[in-house]
Amino acid sequence: MTARRPGELRPSSFLDSNYQLVTNSLGDLMQRLILGLCALCVLTIGTGVDWRQFRGNDADALSNVNVPTEWKDGAPVAWSAELEGRGLASPIVVNGQVIVTASSGPTQERLHVMSFDENSGEQQWERQFWATGRTACHPKTCVAAPTPASDGERIFAFYSSNDVVCLDLAGNLLWFRGLTHDYPNASNSLGMASSPVVVDETLIVMVENDAESFTTGLDTATGETRWHLDRPRAANWTSPVVMTDPDSNKQHVLIQSSKGVVAIDPRTGEESWNYQDGASTAPSSVVSGEVVFVPSNGVTALKAGQSNPSVPEIVWNEGGLQPGTSSLAAADGRLYLINRGGVLSCVKQQDGERLWQLRLKGRFSGSPVIAGDHLFVFNEDGTGLCVKLSGDEGEIVGTHEFGETILCTPAITDGAIYVRSDGHLWKIGQQ
Numbered sequence: 001m002t003a004r005r006p007g008e009l010r011p012s013s014f015l016d017s018n019y020q021l022v023t024n025s026l027g028d029l030m031q032r033l034i035l036g037l038c039a040l041c042v043l044t045i046g047t048g049v050d051w052r053q054f055r056g057n058d059a060d061a062l063s064n065v066n067v068p069t070e071w072k073d074g075a076p077v078a079w080s081a082e083l084e085g086r087g088l089a090s091p092i093v094v095n096g097q098v099i100v101t102a103s104s105g106p107t108q109e110r111l112h113v114m115s116f117d118e119n120s121g122e123q124q125w126e127r128q129f130w131a132t133g134r135t136a137c138h139p140k141t142c143v144a145a146p147t148p149a150s151d152g153e154r155i156f157a158f159y160s161s162n163d164v165v166c167l168d169l170a171g172n173l174l175w176f177r178g179l180t181h182d183y184p185n186a187s188n189s190l191g192m193a194s195s196p197v198v199v200d201e202t203l204i205v206m207v208e209n210d211a212e213s214f215t216t217g218l219d220t221a222t223g224e225t226r227w228h229l230d231r232p233r234a235a236n237w238t239s240p241v242v243m244t245d246p247d248s249n250k251q252h253v254l255i256q257s258s259k260g261v262v263a264i265d266p267r268t269g270e271e272s273w274n275y276q277d278g279a280s281t282a283p284s285s286v287v288s289g290e291v292v293f294v295p296s297n298g299v300t301a302l303k304a305g306q307s308n309p310s311v312p313e314i315v316w317n318e319g320g321l322q323p324g325t326s327s328l329a330a331a332d333g334r335l336y337l338i339n340r341g342g343v344l345s346c347v348k349q350q351d352g353e354r355l356w357q358l359r360l361k362g363r364f365s366g367s368p369v370i371a372g373d374h375l376f377v378f379n380e381d382g383t384g385l386c387v388k389l390s391g392d393e394g395e396i397v398g399t400h401e402f403g404e405t406i407l408c409t410p411a412i413t414d415g416a417i418y419v420r421s422d423g424h425l426w427k428i429g430q431q
Contacts, residue, residue, distance in 0.1 A: 051093045051411040051418075053149035054195035055367060059241045060286055061329040065414040067371045068429055071386040071398020075417075078427040079121035083420065085112055086142040088193070090366075091411045091418040091425060093118060094150045095169055098411075098418055100425055101157050103143035108135045111143065113157045115171060118413065121427060125171040131161035133180030137191030140407075142422075145193040147239075147409070149203065151220055156203050160192040164205060166223055175223035179205070185212035188235040195239040197253065199266035202226055204253050208236035215240075215255055217269055227269030234258045238284045239327075245304065246290050254292055256285055261294055261302070263312075273312050275302055283323040283337075283367070288330035288349055291315055295323045299337065299352065318352035321345060327367040327409075329375065334389075336375060338364050344375075344387065344394060358394035360385055365407040371417075378406040378419055384428070402426065 055061040068076050085104030092099045096119070102112040109131045115124040135143050137160060148157040154174060157165040162179040180186060186207045194206035203218040213233045217226040238256040243263065245252070252263040252272055256279050263272040279285075280295035287293075291303045298319035302312040324340035334355065335347050344358045362379030369376055373390035374397075382405055386398040404421035411418040416429030 049093070049414045050095065050150070050152065051091075051413055052152065053092060053197055054090055054147035054239050055284075055327065055369065055409060056412070058287075059197055059239070060288070061327070061367060061369045061409075062331050063369065063371045063412040065371060065412060067374070067376075067412055067415065067417050069372075069374050069386055069388075069397065071384075071400060075384055075386070075398065075400035075428045076430060077400075078416065078429045080427075081116050081121045081123060081425045083114070083423055083425055085110070085144070086422045087144040087420065088142055088365075088407045089144050089195070090147040090409045091420055092148055092150055092155075093411055093413045093418065094152065094155065097124065097169065098425065098427075099148055099150070099155055100420055101144040101148055101159070102422075103131075103135070103159065108137065108143040109161075111157070111159055111161070111163060111165070113148070113155065113165060113167060113171070116425060118416070118427070121425075127165075127167060127171050127173065129163065129165055129176070131159065132163055132178035133161035134187045135161050136187075136189065138189075141191045141193060143191070145191060147195040149196045149198050151198045151201070154220060156196060156198065156220070158196050158205055162186055162192065162207055164196075164203070164218065164223065166220070177218065177223045179207060179216075183207065183212045183214065186214065187211065190235060193237040197240045197242060199242055199251055199253055202266045204240050204266060206231075206236065206238070206240060206255065208232070208234070208257060210235055217266065226267065229255075229264070229269055231255075232257050232259045234281065236281045238279075238281060241285050241287050241292065243287045243290075243292055254285060254287070256294065257281065260296065261285065261292070261312075263304075271310075273304060273310050275300075275312050280323065282325050284327040286328040286330045286335075288335075291349065293328050293330060293335050293349070295328065295337075298322060299328070299335070299347075301349070301352065316352045318347070320354075321347065321352065324364065326364045326377070329368045329370050331370045331389075332373075336368060336370070336389075338368065338377070342379070344368075346389070346394060356393040358387065358396070360387075360396070361399070367409040369410055369412055371412050376410055376412075376417055378402075378408070378410060380405055380407060382406045382421065384419065400428075
C-alpha cells in the first residue's frame with residue numbers, strides 16, 4: 001500500500017459505496033448567492049440557542065438561557081427517542097437538530113451519526129460508516145465516547161477509532177479522515193475519549209495516547225491538516241478548552257495533559273505559553289474571563305503572564321480541591337467541582353476559598369453544566385440532579401430517575417436540557 005502524506009484525504013474506497021465526497025461546484029452565481037443567504041439564515045437562527053460542542057459553544061459548561069428547574073415531582077420529560085448501539089458522547093444542538101453519535105456491531109466497528117428534531121424528537125436522518133482504526137475499549141466506555149462538534153454549518157463526529165467524519169446539516173458527507181491510516185500506532189488499551197473543538201475554521205482533535213501521541217488542527221472545509229503537534233506519550237482523556245485574550249480578543253486553545261497545559265494558536269498550532277507543572281488526564285479545565293482553572297496539584301488558577309508571555313502567572317493553588325472524573329464548571333465568580341466521593345464543592349474564583357460543600361447522590365462520569373443559578377448533573381446510575389446555587393449553600397431542588405446508566409454531560413438550549421444513555425435520548429422541557 002502506498003503511504004499518504006499527513007493531511008491527504010482518505011480514498012473513497014474506504015467509505016461506504018452509498019457515500020461520495022461532496023464537491024463544492026455550483027452552477028451559477030445565483031445558486032451561490034442563494035446558498036450563501038441560506039447559510040447566513042442558519043447561523044442567525046442558531047445564535048444563542050445552539051450547544052455546538054462538549055460543554056457548550058465556548059466549552060465552558062455555562063449558559064444563560066431559561067431551562068426547567070421545577071423538578072420536585074421529577075424532571076418534565078418532553079420526549080424520549082430510542083438510540084442504536086452504544087454512546088457516551090454528549091448531544092449537541094445545531095439549528096433545531098439534536099445530534100448524537102453511537103457505535104454498534106460485535107466490535108463496535110459501525111459508526112453512527114443521528115439527527116433528531118428538537119421539538120418533536122422525531123429522527124430526521126442517520127448516517128453510518130465503518131471504523132478504519134482500532135475499536136478496542138474498556139467495557140465501561142465505547143468507540144462513540146468523544147462528543148461531536150459543529151461550526152453551525154457542518155457537523156464533525158470523532159470516534160475512539162480515530163476516525164473523523166464531516167457532514168453538512170442535512171447529513172450529507174463532506175469529508176472523512178481515518179487518522180490511524182496516517183498514524184498507525186495512535187491508540188491506548190482503554191479507548192480514546194477527548195472531544196474536539198472548533199475555533200477559527202479549525203477542528204482541533206486530541207489523539208493523545210501511550211504510543212504515537214499527537215494533537216492536530218484540521219481545516220473545517222476540507223479535512224486537510226493545518227498543523228500537527230507531537231505530544232507527551234501518555235493516555236489522556238481531557239478535552240481542549242478555549243480562552244480569549246481580553247485585550248486583543250484573540251482566541252487560544254488550551255491543551256491539557258499529564259505534563260501540564262499549553263496554549264496554542266488554533267489556526268497555526270503555534271505555542272503562546274506553557275504551564276509545565278503537571279495536570280490531570282481525566283477532568284478538563286474551565287475558563288472564566290482571563291483565568292483558566294486547571295485540575296493540577298489540586299486546582300491551580302492561571303492567567304497569561306505579563307512579564308514573560310511564554311510562562312503563565314499562577315493566580316492561586318489549592319491542594320485540598322481534588323476533582324474526580326467530572327470536569328470543572330465556573331459561573332458568577334464561583335468555581336464548582338465534584339470529587340470522587342460525589343461531593344460538590346463551591347469555591348471563590350478569586351482566591352480558591354471554599355464556600356460550601358454538598359453531598360450528591362452516586363458516582364459521576366459526566367460533567368456538570370450551569371444555566372442561570374442552577375447546576376445540572378447526571379450520575380452513573382441514571383439519576384439527574386438539579387442544584388440551586390443562589391443561596392448561601394447549594395441545595396438539591398429536584399431529582400429524576402431515568403433508569404439507565406448515564407455517563408454523558410448534558411446539553412442545554414433555551415427551554416430544554418438534553419441527555420442520553422446508550423439506549424435513549426431525552427429532552428427535559430415543556431412538551
